[in-house]
Amino acid sequence: MNALPTVVLDIAYAVECLLVVDLLSGVLHWAEDTWTAPGRSKLLDQYIVRDNIEHHRKPGLIRAGDYWATNRVCIVLASVAACVMALCGVHAWEAYLIVAFASQANQVHLWAHSANPPRWVATLQRLGILQSTAHHAQHHKRPYASRFCTITNFLNPVLDRIMFWRGLEWLFVQCGATVQRATPARGGY
Numbered sequence: 701m702n703a704l705p706t707v708v709l710d711i712a713y714a715v716e717c718l719l720v721v722d723l724l725s726g727v728l729h730w731a732e733d734t735w736t737a738p739g740r741s742k743l744l745d746q747y748i749v750r751d752n753i754e755h756h757r758k759p760g761l762i763r764a765g766d767y768w769a770t771n772r773v774c775i776v777l778a779s780v781a782a783c784v785m786a787l788c789g790v791h792a793w794e795a796y797l798i799v800a801f802a803s804q805a806n807q808v809h810l811w812a813h814s815a816n817p818p819r820w821v822a823t824l825q826r827l828g829i830l831q832s833t834a835h836h837a838q839h840h841k842r843p844y845a846s847r848f849c850t851i852t853n854f855l856n857p858v859l860d861r862i863m864f865w866r867g868l869e870w871l872f873v874q875c876g877a878t879v880q881r882a883t884p885a886r887g888g889y
C-alpha cells in the first residue's frame with residue numbers, strides 16, 4: 701500500500717539531488733569562466749584551466765578524449781568527497797547520489813555536445829532531465845554569459861532570468877576579486 705508513495709518520494713529526492721549537482725556544476729563552471737587565469741598554479745592549469753580555455757575555443761574537442769580523459773577530474777574529486785563523507789559517518793543515500801551524479805558531470809556535458817548520444821541519453825535530453833545540445837549551445841554563443849549549469853535544462857532559465865551570475869560577479873568584484881574570463885569574446889584568453 702505504501703510502496704508507491706515511497707517510490708515516488710525517492711524519485712523526487714533523486715531529482716532534487718540532480719538539481720543540486722546542476723547548481724554545483726553552474727557555480728564551478730561560472731567560477732572557471734570568470735576567475736581562472738593560466739600561470740598561477742601548475743596543478744590547476746594542467747587539470748582545469750587549460751581544458752576550460754580549450755573548450756571555449758573549440759567546444760567540439762570535448763568529444764576527442766576517451767571516457768577516463770573526459771571524467772577523471774570529476775571522478776577523483778567525487779571519490780575523495782565520498783571517502784570523507786564515509787569517514788565522517790554520513791549515511792544519507794542522497795549525499796552519495798549527489799556525489800555519484802557529480803562524478804559524471806563532464807560526461808553529461810560531453811553528451812550535450814554530441815549529435816548522436818546513446819538513445820536513453822537522447823530521451824532524457826528531450827525531457828530536459830539531462831541537458832540537451834540546443835540548450836547548452838546557447839552557452840557557447842554571445843554574450844557567453846548565460847547557461848552555466850551543465851546537467852539539466854531546468855535551472856538555467858531561472859538563474860539567468862534573475863541575473864544570478866551577474867549579481868554574484870558584481871558581489872565578488874565589490875569584494876576585490878579580479879575578473880579573468882576564460883571565453884575570448886568576453887575579454888578572456
Ligand SMILES: [Zn+2]
Pocket residue numbers: 729733756839
Ligand atoms: Zn563556459
Ligand SMILES: [Zn+2]
Pocket residue numbers: 755759809813836840
Ligand atoms: Zn560546452
